[in-house]
Amino acid sequence: MAILSSINPVLMAGATSDDGWQLKDYVARGGYEMLRKILSEKIPQEQVIGEMKTSVLRGRGGAGFPTGLKWSFMPRSFPGDKYVVCNTDEGEPGTFKDRDILRYNPHSVIEGMAIAAYAMGATRGYNYIHGEIFEIYERFEAALDEARAAGLIGQNIQGSGFGFELFAHHGYGAYICGEETSLLESIEGKKGQPRFKPPFPASFGLYGKPTTINNTETFAAVPFILKMGGESFLNLGKPNNGGTKLFSVSGHVNKPGNYEIPLGTPFSTLLEMCGGVRGGRKLKAVIPGGSSSPVVPGDVMMDVTMDYDSISKAGSMLGSGAVIVMDETTCMVKALDRLSYFYYEESCGQCTPCREGTSWLYKIVHRIENGQGRPDDLDLLSSVTNNIMGRTICALGDAASMPVQSFIKHFRDEFAYHIEHKRCLVPRDVQWAGSGFHQPPAN
């Protein structure tokens, strides 16, 4: 995948292909200027955090929490080790942006983390990289080697007296390790299971020390924000939704891939950039923010702009910016079957509602898809999701429930049809045609 197209690109400007990732290229694009400037001019920490607040950069990992505010929670005066951790455990179905940032512009993340460490008084950092994208881990290690050799991370950076050690750490592919506290457990060498909060990582994080965890894209944006100023970054997007964002578009579009566009860009524009729906078919539904965000019907989506607030108004979430496009050939029951299987498989098994609930959800949906649905299954599904949501240790339970609730909410008829007629509302040959396979299977 590459960065296929963009509007006013910031993060990936000039870094859209495989030959521009190295230090020299990044420096040629103006990289590490901000880090050098901050260190040489000893810009106060508050000023850096203030600039981040002005930019209204919202966390790009999914929750959309304002980054500047998060940084200000860090107890800067705490004596002893503090950590900044980058979350590149990109494992949610539909999301594939962080790997491209690390592949094409890894130094922006290194610089962003170094600046973040400076702003929060941290001395150590880890970038936790998903286990299934090992070549990205190797790329990041190569970039780290370059940065270390150039004295941009390590002890006494550029003679400033500020030191920051940064390490890459790869997981083994468990989705749950993208949850920030299980990510910390995993770095500590333990089984990746979320911790109960409070205490939050800002007070009790990695090895029990204050820790701030941000998404890869969030860190990558930091140098650019400081360079152009928070205000200008904010103005790229729209109020309360600052800057540009990478969108990973997948599914039934002609050109699936990553697109960097300003927040607030209409979805229709993004769809156009992607070459429209494949085969000119009708848009049926869109999951706008990764598989855990509620599905939005196609006609509603066409009126939505791509930013946190608008998508929230449409009843979903911008999440990580993974846009899954589904055309009219899609069987929504089958789609939910796949999604539910994912959450069932990836539940860590620690707390009861998620461990038992996700498997139950999957079993019911799978049954409906296979013609064994029962009349009260839809009520049962919504009751089970209600029993999971808000009662688990981490958000995976909610993430598993929201697709189920939204799929049933918007496509109830299709589910009811499945249950009643033991087959799909979308004829099988249509499904197969949409799937891209040439031969429809014998019935």
Place this chain on the structure above:
Amino acid sequence: MLEIEIDGKQAQVADGSTVMDAAQQLGVYIPHFCYHKKLSIAANCRMCLVQVEKAPKPLPACATPVTNCMKVFTHSELATKAQKGVMEFLLINHPLDCPVCDQGGECQLQDMAVGYGDIKSRYQEEKRVVFHKKVGPLISMEEMSRCIHCTRCVRFGQEIAGVMELGMSSRNMHSEITTFLGRTVDSELSGNMIDLCPVGALTSKPFRYSARSWELQRRKTVSPHDSLGANLVVQVKHDKVMRVLPFENEAVNECWISDKERFSYEALNSEQRLTKPMVRQGGEWKVVPWNVALDYVAHALRDITATSGGDSLAALASPSSTVEELYLIQRLVGALGSGNIDFRPRHSDFSADDYRAGIPWLGLPVAELENQDAVLVVGSFLRKDHPLLAQRLRQAAKKYTEVSLVSVTGDDQLIKLHSQITVAPSALVTVLASIVKAAAQINAVTLPIGLPEVDVSTEAVAIAKSLVSGEKAAVLLGNVAEQSEDAAQIRLLAQFLAQVVGASLGVLGDGANSIGGYLAGATPKGANAKQMFEQPRQAYLLMGLEAESDLYDSQIALSALAEAKLVVHMGAFASDTVMKYADVLLPTSPYTETSGTFVNIEGRIQSFSGLVKPLGETRPGWKVLRVLANILNCTGFDYNSSEEVRDEVFGKDALFATGLNSTLQGLNLNVVPRTATLQRIADVPIYFTDALVRRATSLQSTHDARQPTARMNGLTLASLELLSGQMVKVKQGGGSADLLAELDDKVPSNCVLVSAAHWSTAQLGAMFGPISVERA
């Protein structure tokens, strides 16, 4: 202090309390599975979800800290809906076949399903199946499909037992509690996991399917197996002990017991019990009625003492005998004109006997152990000898207590040790002397007179520093220190150390009544436990002992017993060796079949009553002694109950023993240098300590009950030109044993660890004496 209101009831709770703490303080019940007051908070079962004012979601009571003026509702609609939702999830994959589950009737899930479960399940899919695991003879993991993943067992291992033997592998609904790669669970505290398991996943292998919980009567008693005196609940069906569980007593055993205490009951019902009095006549054993047996004993005792004097009689009792038994036996022996009585069969140095300032004890209450700043344990197989005291120290070391160990092996105590010194038993005195020297130098005190010339190692300085800097400190002498041939000098040095650093001095005690024996007066007025065999007597009265296993030097004892005219054996069992040396066998009750008293190592007087009828013709030991005394026309033996005997010893209603003081007065430091010969180190393995555990079949199948080997470190092996795995002949005096040589670098140089108390090593001599090893 924080204000909190739960269901309209108000309370003030300490800062840092959780909602669950506050609820318990208020007596409000919040349903829970994973929460346990002694374990860390996991918050994974979600059963304790409650409504907190202003919180949009229900919160787990166990993990939610109280904030000031918090209002909590445990029965509101939001709370009950959440609790019922969780209960449904817990039940969907749980087999709903309580009638065939061993836990049925005492299952927390079953109980709570009544309160929070639905009448009918909405779950109609296939249930999860989890394969059974084999984890050893004590815990059954036969029905792991019942597991609700509360991880109490996992946290118990990590936190209480000090070793993580169970863990949760895999994820999602396929998560499983399992051991690492099929290993067994070997912790000496493992049985507590069975109690902790809220469902029928972990059950007791020996007890499984032998009774229903509602058929069992619960009776309280005290453990006879170590000096702590853990409080027990013995469960009885039809006059048979079916199971032993802990009785919670925060001051003694908290809510735990060791596996030894839990599973030793198997021997109570074993075929090997001695159930009828027997007399040897013409080399043949004859079963006789009690009156005949006692008449026989009385006549023989009278004859021998009349012709050869009282001094020809000696009595030795097990330190696990009750106070009543010990009191009566010493009075009986005294009435027959003998002062040869002792209750410390595994001790070897009695030179402190005339200098005791009081009765040696722990030096502080058991519960105070965790409030010490520094603790030094000298000469102890701590974890195996005192599983629950070790557990207390383990918890203490996690907080701020600096625990140091000077002992004869480097075995892992699973305690975070501050410092550790491992030396040969003969060098314990020198090490202690060096710590005394270091401490005296730190505190600028003059060295005690007679302190040997020693070099001070860095570890010795570290230990001394830790003891000096601690405001509360304790020096504790373990079984090795007490059983050592230098016991008196070790105690004296420990006493100097305690004085110099301002610590308390105590002993850990090697029997259930290691204090009670002194209080009962069962201490020698004539020959002690060693002398009575070194200078053989004509008649011996042995109570609760098997000479080949329970004595410091079984070799000398067995030869004295073989020559004696009369050996009377009182006990619940009689081994083959006992059958060889004894002339009369009197079946006396084990702890469940007699009333009696144990005084634990902190001086706590704990009386118990008989729980079941004595098996066969067995009679309580105190009654046997009383009747024997009556036949012998001794005066003052007209006791009607064991309580009368007890009251005579302690006075009425005494709860704690008085006159406790571990120090010595008037004894001079006189460390005798020992010649450097190959020395034996003898531990008493945890499941060989007394006649009862030696016959508990499940315990005997554990890893801890394996055959003794000759353990040596690499240097010793090399110097003897031996290889690990070779058969060797170890020799002491005229006796020998063929054992497997085993490399163990935790054993100090020039020492061979050969366990005592096992039949295979019974021919050997002194537990800490010289030994020779050669290829077999």
